[in-house]
Amino acid sequence: MIMITSKLKELNSFKNKFSLLxxxxxxxxxxxxxxxxxxxxxxxxxxxxxxxLEFGLEGGFNQAQLRGLDQSKSQGFFHLGFYFDIRMxxxxxxxxxxxxxxxxxxxxxxxYSLLDPELDAVFTDGTISRRLGYFYxxxxxxxxxxxxxxxxxxxxxxxxxxxxxxDEFLNSFIDQEDASFLLDIREQxxxxxxxxxxxxxxKLGKNGMSLGLTYYHGLxxxxxxSNLDPYDYSxxxxxLYLFMTIPVGAGKKExxxxx
Numbered sequence: 001m002i003m004i005t006s007k008l009k010e011l012n013s014f015k016n017k018f019s020l021l022x023x024x025x026x027x028x029x030x031x032x033x034x035x036x037x038x039x040x041x042x043x044x045x046x047x048x049x050x051x052x053l054e055f056g057l058e059g060g061f062n063q064a065q066l067r068g069l070d071q072s073k074s075q076g077f078f079h080l081g082f083y084f085d086i087r088m089x090x091x092x093x094x095x096x097x098x099x100x101x102x103x104x105x106x107x108x109x110x111x112y113s114l115l116d117p118e119l120d121a122v123f124t125d126g127t128i129s130r131r132l133g134y135f136y137x138x139x140x141x142x143x144x145x146x147x148x149x150x151x152x153x154x155x156x157x158x159x160x161x162x163x164x165x166x167d168e169f170l171n172s173f174i175d176q177e178d179a180s181f182l183l184d185i186r187e188q189x190x191x192x193x194x195x196x197x198x199x200x201x202x203k204l205g206k207n208g209m210s211l212g213l214t215y216y217h218g219l220x221x222x223x224x225x226s227n228l229d230p231y232d233y234s235x236x237x238x239x240l241y242l243f244m245t246i247p248v249g250a251g252k253k254e255x256x257x258x259x
Contacts, residue, residue, distance in 0.1 A: 049247060054085040058097060060243035064104045066130065067218075068235035072106035075129065079103070083245055085142065095140040095154050102160070104193075104218075104237040105130040111169060112230035114183070119169075122179055126171030132189060132222070132237070133164030138197060138214075155198035158216060160237075165189040188224055188231040195219040195237065214241040 049055055058081050065074040083097030109128035113120055140156035165188070169181040196219065201212025218237035226232050 052087040054083075054247055056083060056245055056247035057081070058083045058099070058243055058245045060241060062102070062239050062241045064106065065238045066104070066106040066109075066222075066235050067238055068233060069106055069109055071108070071110055072130075073108040075105050075107040075131075077103040077105075077131075079241065079243075081136075088141075091144040091149060093142040093144070095142040095156075096138060099134075099136040099138070102134050102136045104132040104134060104160075104239060109167075114169070114181070119181060123169040123171050123181065126169055126179070129168045129170060130185075131164070131166050131168070132162060134160035134162050134193060136160040136216075140197070144203075150203045152201050152203065152210075152212075153199070154201070154214070157194065157196050160193040162186070162189055162191050162193065162222075185231075188226060188228075190220065190222050190224055193218055193220050193222055193237055199241070201243075208247070210245040212243055212245075214243060215239070216241070 058079075060079060061076060062079050063074050063076050066072055079099050079102040081097055081099035081102065083095065086094040086096075088094055107127070107129045109130055111123050111126050111128055114123070136158050137160070138156065138158035140154035142152055142154040145151040145153065165184070165186045167183045167185050169183065170177045171179045173179060195217050197214055197216040199212055199214035201210050203210045216237070216239040218239075220236065221234045222237060223231055223233060223235050
């Protein structure tokens with residue numbers, strides 16, 4: 001009887017694990033792919049960290065600007081992703097990863113004609129908020145400084161794959177920005193962005209969180225060649241990232257080692 005009960009518990013445990021894996025599979029491929037990648041990072045991060053490799057999550061706030069649109073203003077977004085720090089020699093590391101959720105763009109862009117008299121009448125004196133979604137892959141050389149190696153600088157570049165692009169037309173009548181219209185502009189924005197980036201940071205503990213700043217200066221004209229006046233100009237991305245990194249499983253691994 002005890003053996004049967006034990007087998008049933010094992011079977012239920014297997015079913016629970018299978019259900020969890022099935023749920024992750026559906027969630028990954030059907031609903032929010034980027035969130036699932038972060039979840040997988042959390043589940044398996046402790047298997048990756050060592051004295052020569054640090055893996056974890058990166059997230060924070062970024063202030064984006066589109067150079068070439070002089071009348072526009074910078075726009076704030078949040079970003080999220082994961083990172084790898086790979087030791088090359090002593091205090092020199094290779095820093096890379098993926099910003100799974102990362103946006104560029106600007107706000108208060110002057111409106112243009114939507115080729116619809118009714119819409120033009122609503123938004124002629126309004127503004128545009130442009131949001132460009134990218135998967136960014138930074139590649140930096142990172143050097144740790146100081147007696148305790150808590151300060152660091154990094155420099156290099158990053159490449160981005162655009163996945164979304166939209167202009168949101170906004171105007172205010174009764175309440176602020178109570179009229180809006182979303183226009184997909186993916187056909188007008190190039191699929192690849194690349195540029196130079198670099199910054200500074202401070203590590204809060206040997207295997208703890210880090211805080212830092214990274215500035216990205218895009219070198220590519222993000223606008224495709226167009227005969228349409230609203231898109232016939234050159235523009236480049238700029239982004240200032242305020243970020244926090246959290247190593248996954250590093251603290252637990254250090255505790256197990258000390259025991």
